[in-house]
Amino acid sequence: MKIFVCIKQVPDTETKIKINPDATSIDTTGIKWVINPYDEYAVEEAIKYREANASAGAQVFVLSVGPSKRVSEALRTALAMGADEGIVINAPEDIDCYSTARALAEVIKSEKDTGLIFTGKLAIDDNASSVSQMLGEFLGIPHATVVSKFAWSPEGVSVERDIEGGAKEIINMTAPAIIGANKGLNTPRYASLPGIMKAKKKVLKEIEFASLNIPATDIKVKYSQLSLPAEKPSVKMLMGDSAHQVAELVQLLRDEAKVL
Amino acid sequence: MSKVFVFAEHKNGTLKRGAMELLQAAQKSGNTVIGMVVGTGAEKAATEMGYHGAQEVHVIKDSNLDAYNPELYLSALSSVLEKTQPQILLASATSTAKDLFPRIAAHLKTGVVSDCVELSISGDSITAKKPMYSGKAFAIANFENSPLKIVLMRANQLPVAAADTSKTMVLVEHALTKPDLKTVIKEIVKGASEKLDLTEANIIISGGRGLKEAGNFKLLNELADVLGATVGASRAVVDAGWVSHGMQVGQTGKTVAPTLYIAVGVSGAIQHLAGMSGSKVIVAINNDPGAPIFQKATYGIVGDLFDVIPKLTEEFKKVLKH
Ligand SMILES: Cc1cc2nc3c(=O)[nH]c(=O)nc-3n(C[C@H](O)[C@H](O)[C@H](O)COP(=O)(O)OP(=O)(O)OC[C@H]3O[C@@H](n4cnc5c(N)ncnc54)[C@H](O)[C@@H]3O)c2cc1C
Numbered sequence: 001m002k003i004f005v006c007i008k009q010v011p012d013t014e015t016k017i018k019i020n021p022d023a024t025s026i027d028t029t030g031i032k033w034v035i036n037p038y039d040e041y042a043v044e045e046a047i048k049y050r051e052a053n054a055s056a057g058a059q060v061f062v063l064s065v066g067p068s069k070r071v072s073e074a075l076r077t078a079l080a081m082g083a084d085e086g087i088v089i090n091a092p093e094d095i096d097c098y099s100t101a102r103a104l105a106e107v108i109k110s111e112k113d114t115g116l117i118f119t120g121k122l123a124i125d126d127n128a129s130s131v132s133q134m135l136g137e138f139l140g141i142p143h144a145t146v147v148s149k150f151a152w153s154p155e156g157v158s159v160e161r162d163i164e165g166g167a168k169e170i171i172n173m174t175a176p177a178i179i180g181a182n183k184g185l186n187t188p189r190y191a192s193l194p195g196i197m198k199a200k201k202k203v204l205k206e207i208e209f210a211s212l213n214i215p216a217t218d219i220k221v222k223y224s225q226l227s228l229p230a231e232k233p234s235v236k237m238l239m240g241d242s243a244h245q246v247a248e249l250v251q252l253l254r255d256e257a258k259v260l
Numbered sequence: 261m262s263k264v265f266v267f268a269e270h271k272n273g274t275l276k277r278g279a280m281e282l283l284q285a286a287q288k289s290g291n292t293v294i295g296m297v298v299g300t301g302a303e304k305a306a307t308e309m310g311y312h313g314a315q316e317v318h319v320i321k322d323s324n325l326d327a328y329n330p331e332l333y334l335s336a337l338s339s340v341l342e343k344t345q346p347q348i349l350l351a352s353a354t355s356t357a358k359d360l361f362p363r364i365a366a367h368l369k370t371g372v373v374s375d376c377v378e379l380s381i382s383g384d385s386i387t388a389k390k391p392m393y394s395g396k397a398f399a400i401a402n403f404e405n406s407p408l409k410i411v412l413m414r415a416n417q418l419p420v421a422a423a424d425t426s427k428t429m430v431l432v433e434h435a436l437t438k439p440d441l442k443t444v445i446k447e448i449v450k451g452a453s454e455k456l457d458l459t460e461a462n463i464i465i466s467g468g469r470g471l472k473e474a475g476n477f478k479l480l481n482e483l484a485d486v487l488g489a490t491v492g493a494s495r496a497v498v499d500a501g502w503v504s505h506g507m508q509v510g511q512t513g514k515t516v517a518p519t520l521y522i523a524v525g526v527s528g529a530i531q532h533l534a535g536m537s538g539s540k541v542i543v544a545i546n547n548d549p550g551a552p553i554f555q556k557a558t559y560g561i562v563g564d565l566f567d568v569i570p571k572l573t574e575e576f577k578k579v580l581k582h
């Protein structure tokens with residue numbers, strides 16, 4: 001059985017964002033690239049499953065769509081964590097969720113014996129939370145996103161999905177299925193030094209996005225006019241003893257900010 | 261004329277605020293406003309949708325739609341969308357909508373944009389502004405090759421007009437065609453909190469490590485009760501097991517944009533700010549004048565939270581009574 005994990009490479013969470021003059025993209029010079037945090041949970045869950053079911057002989061494939069030179073680094077990291085093989089789909093920087101999901105679907109369809117597909121619930125760069133569900137539709141298999149608990153049996157998959165108010169949906173799906181990982185699913189392992197050494201010898205296959213014959217009309221959304229958040233007026237610090245601070249705060253919230 | 265389709269969620273027949281916001285925006289655009297609402301209580305919610313500007317509301321009252329199942333919802337929505345053929349679809353970016361609409365978009369070979377904070381409709385075209393890079397930037401989303409443009413808006417971003425009970429709408433009922441299901445919802449486990457979810461709350465009070473121990477969250481709960489607020493938390497205290505993960509605000513927690521956000525004993529790490537910097541008014545209460553949270557705050561109080569919070573609760577009680 002093959003387990004696929006879709007990982008996106010994103011700017012590190014500490015990155016200071018600078019916008020390019022044409023305002024359709026960010027300036028990537030000096031950016032430290034990492035695996036999207038939620039995709040780390042996805043990788044960990046796939047490896048954990050393989051380890052716990054050694055007799056099933058499952059293999060973990062990590063896939064990433066993006067400029068091959070850059071995203072190969074993310075795939076190497078996932079291989080160092082313990083994934084078995086990597087597939088990079090070499091694509092331009094600016095393809096959207098729809099085309100990304102189409103590409104992932106084409107590649108996964110061309111493989112046989114797919115058991116499970118893990119993704120993150122959301123990529124922290126475009127904040128779309130779309131690719132997992134679209135991939136499910138293109139492959140004609142069920143999906144669940146924002147998953148914080150996962151169990152597998154030959155009859156199918158059982159997951160817990162986090163919804164509003166701390167509530168959870170407990171869902172059963174037939175396999176193969178797509179699971180979009182949330183925080184809380186597991187604690188991702190670090191790539192160990194031996195892991196990093198081994199990863200260098202693992203297979204990393206490259207597929208050209210252009211070879212997948214995905215039409216240009218499969219771009220559905222384009223971003224423009226990127227901007228930084230508006231500067232807030234500087235903070236008003238409230239002085240005096242706490243009784244005075246509190247009285248002034250409540251008065252300001254009511255009369256100046258008008259939020260009460 | 262173009263058609264704007266608003267998919268509404270409700271609680272026992274009472275519309276959620278986000279749906280009212282979208283109906284108002286749809287109406288303002290001058291297009292025909294079509295609504296849809298499903299599940300037990302849908303008919304009552306449909307009447308409310310009429311009060312808020314829907315001219316025609318499609319309902320499926322089937323109780324199989326009381327709980328969200330992606331496959332049933334896909335079947336319900338896509339059949340009504342095929343019949344009504346709108347150019348624009350608006351829904352609130354709830355956990356249901358964020359899960360459902362990307363799948364519907366793929367099904368209808370069209371585009372979707374989630375988590376938007378502003379929208380602008382002109383005829384059959386729409387652009388929407390949304391946060392990227394955890395709120396460190398914003399972008400305008402433009403649709404291409406999209407017969408239906410789907411925009412999911414965060415709640416509390418748009419104005420709501422009072423219900424106009426003289427308005428009526430045309431109710432169109434449909435039956436649910438149940439596909440062979442690959443997904444079964446076994447159970448819904450209720451959360452500990454009966455309060456509004458963080459992502460819907462108008463006022464949020466968040467606690468951090470400055471609270472010293474789990475039991476001290478009671479100070480925040482008391483304040484929240486007075487304000488009708490929802491309590492949130494930093495990751496540090498979630499990781500420490502003081503409160504549940506559902507309460508975490510920030511990059512790996514929830515992204516919130518309430519009218520008022522009060523951060524108590526929270527330092528303001530960049531990952532926390534990522535989840536709340538879109539809040540309209542931010543109050544920071546911290547005993548360290550150098551805490552980064554003050555740089556994002558509208559109002560700041562340097563002080564001991566154990567002294568400030570009880571006094572603040574009392575003060576709000578006094579003021580809100582009048
Ligand atoms: C990949 C990644 C993702 C992350 N995601 C998130 C996330 O989603 N959300 C999140 O919150 N964090 C997140 N973090 C963690 C974040 O970096 C911080 O560690 C965390 O936010 C700190 O929590 P805190 O402010 O409660 O604690 P601290 O930083 O310890 O701050 C406690 C504050 O309380 C103040 N204080 C102490 N005593 C008092 C008192 N008596 N009265 C008043 N003030 C007092 C202190 O001055 C201090 O400023 C993430 C980190 C990483 C690396």
Ligand SMILES: Nc1ncnc2c1ncn2[C@@H]1O[C@H](COP(=O)(O)O)[C@@H](O)[C@H]1O
Nearest residue numbers: 006007065119120122123128129130131
């Ligand atoms: N370029 C990509 N390559 C591989 N997987 C991706 C890519 N973009 C998104 N994904 C997967 O889809 C999930 C949701 O991403 P998004 O819809 O962009 O928020 C991510 O957590 C990844 O698992």
